[in-house]
Amino acid sequence: MLQTKYFLKIILTALLILLPVQAWAATVNKMRYSSSPTRVRIVLDTDEKVKYKDEKQGSSIVVNIDAAVAKEMSEKVKDPIIKSVVLKKDGRKASKLVVSLNKEQQYKVFALQQPNRIVLDIYRILVTKNTVNQGKGLQYTFWQDDMEGLPIQMHILEVAPNSDYKILPFSGAIDRNGRGRLLKAVNTLGAKAAVNASYFDTSGWIIGNLKIDGEWLGMEDKARSAFVIADGKPQIMKDLAYNGSVMLPALGVKLHVKGINRERIAEDVVIYTHYFGPSTRTNSFGCEVRIKDGKVAEISKAGNLRIDKNSVIVSAHGTNAKILEQLQIGDRASVQQTLGDTVADKAEVVLGAGPMLVEDGKRNVRSVSEQIAGDIAYGRAPRTAIGVKKDGTVVILVADGRRTNSVGMTLDEVARYMIKLGAVSALNFDGGGSSEMVLNNKILNNPSDGNERAVSVGLGLFSKKN
Missing domain, CATH: 2.60.40.3500 (Immunoglobulin-like)
Incomplete structure (x- = not known):
């Protein structure tokens, strides 16, 4: 028995020596x-x-x-x-x-x-990321990257919390509601840099909630996300839905606001402020009321009522117009407006678009819950987005698209790059041919239309000293 065990041991040792090393x-x-x-x-x-x-x-x-x-x-x-x-x-x-x-x-x-x-x-492409310090808490980065086998070119602005710049939306038409070229608006208004922002239609109708310096310029009653500055703190907030009412205690009624600073359509109630322009540009098939200091100051069925900075115009059509016709000069009247959130209601800036891309440092593309149209929600396109880092730094990104050297991004890809840039929250702005970044009076990206598209709202960086 011992001899057998000894013999087996010799055989196993020999096999270990003879077997290729590669086996282990x-x-x-x-x-x-x-x-x-x-x-x-x-x-x-x-x-x-x-x-x-x-x-x-x-x-x-x-x-x-x-x-x-x-x-x-x-x-x-x-x-x-x-x-x-x-x-x-x-x-x-x-x-x-x-x-x-x-x-x-x-x-x-x-x-x-x-x-x-x-x-x-x-x-086969140059993968590069070049950052240039613009001074005063602002830096610009050009990033050309391999995006999982596809080329992408991005332009990025980062605004530090203690920078010398304030971040403010502005009208593409500069001094009134409407559309205009971003570069011209930047030159006229004196912005250091700017990008396109809100969605809009061809008439300049702003699609999204918009407040500048606490005043309303546009509204959206769908619950969507927005870039908000409240008490100087930038943040991305979700589920902000506009709800506005015109309170008419003399008649015991309130009218539901359906629009702000846009064309009046059938059965509408629209609020006009001085941001819209010198007059409402409405026709005579309705009724308009000027509210000043909490009272009815003027009533008109002629349309196109003059607008000033000290009052708001309530313009109605159809059955709502007939209600306004019952008012008298001096009747109490007011407009109540809310986004369903006390912080957003008190904020100096609200810039709505959507969808939210990043929440709490993780991808959360909320296209479905925010009812974003399919041509925006799906596919690759030029993109504009904004994010906020944990320390309050604001990150603004424009990605070129529809080009051989930059194919554009899906919303999920924008979210991924925002996270790479350090954003803990991020929001999508209007994109496609509208995507544009201007810095130092120069267009940095290549708009996919081949030239600038007239936009309704821009987001600019302005000197705090002005």
């Missing part, structure tokens, strides 16, 4: 590649996690891998930046990936798990 070493099982508009990717599949070290040798990239390979592997990569790709043996426990290039290129090597892989990305 990590191994590379397969090599493969793929090409995309931004890169060539070479992937090595390994049977376990392995160590590696990369280096440049002239115009070649060499990756030394602590994993054996049974035989030399090569890939015929049909790409103008690649000469050859070979995985060679480097002893019994190691291998060496050698990629010869036609010219030097940027590259990155990293490991992935589940399953285990070593990945070499060789970029």
